[in-house]
Amino acid sequence: MTTITPFLMFQNKDAEEAMNFYTSLFKNSEITNIVRYGPDMPGGEEGTVMLATFTLNGREFKCIDSSIRHQFDFTPSFSVYVDADTEEEIDHLYSRLAEGGQELMALGNHGFSRKFGWINDRFGVSWQINLP
Known part of the structure; x- marks a missing residue:
């Protein structure tokens, strides 16, 4: 079956802080996996989130700390x-x-x-x- 998952891209190296905050607010919520950039890995600063998965009241989300500063950010048109x-x-x-x-x-x-x-x-x- 095809899986559809909300994906959040953070640009200020605060993906982990956001996940911790969100999972503290909702029951049945947890960070289920974090893959971090290691030393000398291309694409991101060491220790930042390469890819993480968390749940909010059982609904799965994914997120990253973007290593590239984009000209766009989150928008209220998706909430x-x-x-x-x-x-x-x-x-x-x-x-x-x-x-x-x-x-x-x-x-x-x-x-x-x-x-x-x-x-x-x-x-x-x-x-x-x-x-x-």
Whole structure:
């Protein structure tokens, strides 16, 4: 069967920090594999993430620390969408993900759900947090 996995490219050598942060926020989440650049390996700085796999509530993601600085970065046109189970959960997730980030839509009732918010986190990844 074909596998489809969200893939995040970090350009500031913070892939591991981001994975640790994300896996601390969601139950049933863990970093499952990290391959790092070694000494004198072409393509990346020693110790940075060549390729890593992690899960958020059982959903697999992959990420890298890009060794090339690109002219593009993350964009809100692609986001991680989270349906929270409780009001406490949505409030917690939104406040933690918003720390050091950018609010795109304030957390509140926007007419299409009980509570919804959209943010770019401190790593630039876009999140839509919803309480259906």
